[in-house]
Amino acid sequence: MKINHNFFSISNKIDVVKYFCRQGNILPHLMDRIRWHVYPRFYVVSKFPTHIDIEVSSACNLRCPMCKSTEMRKTGIKFGKNMEWDLYRKIIDECSKSSLYSIKLSWRGEPLIHPKIVDMVRYAKDKKIKDVAFLTNGSMLDRYMNLELVNAGLDWVGVSFDGFKEDYERIRFPAKFEHTMDNVKDLRKCREYFNLKKPQIRIQSIQSVIEGREKEFLRLWEGIADKVYFIRDEKRTIDEKDYAYHDTSLVCPNPWQRLVVASDGTIPQCITDYTCGGVLGNANTQTISEIWHSTYFNILRRQMKEGDRLKRKPCRICEK
Numbered sequence: 001m002k003i004n005h006n007f008f009s010i011s012n013k014i015d016v017v018k019y020f021c022r023q024g025n026i027l028p029h030l031m032d033r034i035r036w037h038v039y040p041r042f043y044v045v046s047k048f049p050t051h052i053d054i055e056v057s058s059a060c061n062l063r064c065p066m067c068k069s070t071e072m073r074k075t076g077i078k079f080g081k082n083m084e085w086d087l088y089r090k091i092i093d094e095c096s097k098s099s100l101y102s103i104k105l106s107w108r109g110e111p112l113i114h115p116k117i118v119d120m121v122r123y124a125k126d127k128k129i130k131d132v133a134f135l136t137n138g139s140m141l142d143r144y145m146n147l148e149l150v151n152a153g154l155d156w157v158g159v160s161f162d163g164f165k166e167d168y169e170r171i172r173f174p175a176k177f178e179h180t181m182d183n184v185k186d187l188r189k190c191r192e193y194f195n196l197k198k199p200q201i202r203i204q205s206i207q208s209v210i211e212g213r214e215k216e217f218l219r220l221w222e223g224i225a226d227k228v229y230f231i232r233d234e235k236r237t238i239d240e241k242d243y244a245y246h247d248t249s250l251v252c253p254n255p256w257q258r259l260v261v262a263s264d265g266t267i268p269q270c271i272t273d274y275t276c277g278g279v280l281g282n283a284n285t286q287t288i289s290e291i292w293h294s295t296y297f298n299i300l301r302r303q304m305k306e307g308d309r310l311k312r313k314p315c316r317i318c319e320k
C-alpha cells in the first residue's frame with residue numbers, strides 16, 4: 001500500500017526535525033502518524049477519522065490551469081460556496097469530543113475567502129483541536145489577516161507557490177510573484193513579533209517547475225518558510241479517457257485515514273473526488289461518526305480491499 005506518495009520534502013533533515021518539534025503535541029502527533037500509516041495496512045477502521053478536511057469555501061480568486069476546479073468550471077459544474085457557520089460549529093463540536101488529531105480548513109477553494117476564517121480557526125483551537133491548518137494560494141495574506149491568524153492560534157499554513165517568477169505568474173494567474181512572497185514574509189514577521197513558533201509555514205510547489213533547481217528554490221525561502229515541499233505533477237482533468245493507466249492492485253489508504261466535508265456539507269468519497277461523484281453522506285443531517293461507519297463508507301473500503309475500486313468513477317479519474 002502506498003501512503004503519502006505524491007509529496008516530498010526538499011528541506012534538510014535537521015529542519016524537518018525542528019519543524020516536527022516546534023509543532024508540539026509530540027506524543028499525540030506520533031500516535032497520529034502511527035494510526036495514519038498502520039491502520040490502512042491492516043484495514044482497521046478507527047472510531048473516528050484521524051484527520052478531516054473541511055472545505056470552508058469552495059470559491060477561489062485564482063484560475064490555475066492545472067486545478068481540477070478550473071477544469072470543472074469549464075464544463076459548467078457550479079460551485080463557489082462558503083460553509084455556513086452552524087454547519088462548521090456542528091462538525092467542530094463533534095470533532096472536539098473525538099480522537100481526531102487534525103483538521104485542514106481547505107479543499108478545492110481558497111479558505112481566506114471565507115469572511116469568518118479567523119473565527120473558524122479560533123473556534124477550533126478553543127475546542128482543543130490539536131492541529132489546525134489550511135492550504136492557501138497566499139495572495140490574500142495581508143497584514144491584518146496575518147496578525148489575526150497568528151493570534152487565533154493557527155498551527156500551520158501551507159502556501160501553494162509554484163516555481164520561480166515566470167512559471168509562478170503563468171500558473172497562479174493573476175497572482176503576482178513578489179506580492180505573494182511579501183505576504184508570506186509578512187506572516188513570518190507577525191509570528192516573530194509575538195515571539196511565537198506558530199503558525200509554521202510550509203511552501204509547496206509542483207515538481208516540474210523546480211526540477212533541477214530545488215536548491216535554488218530552497219534558498220529563495222530561507223528564513224521565511226519552515227519547510228519546503230514539491231508535489232508530483234498530477235493530471236487534473238475530469239475526463240476518464242485521460243486516465244489510461246491505473247494500478248489495479250493498489251489499495252488506496254484514504255478510506256481508513258481521513259474524511260472530507262465539502263462547503264455545502266456533502267461528503268465526497270475522498271480528497272481526490274473533486275466532482276463529488278461518490279457521495280457518502282451529508283454532514284448537515286448526519287454526524288461524522290455515522291458517516292464514517294456507514295454502509296456507503298464500508299462499501300468503499302470493501303471495494304478497495306477486493307480490488308474493485310475502478311467500479312467507482314472518482315477512482316477512474318484519479319491518478320492512483
Ligand code: SF4
Pocket residue numbers: 252253254255269270271272273309314315316318319320
Ligand atoms: S479517487 Fe479512489 S484511488 Fe483516488 S484517492 Fe480517492 S479513493 Fe483513492
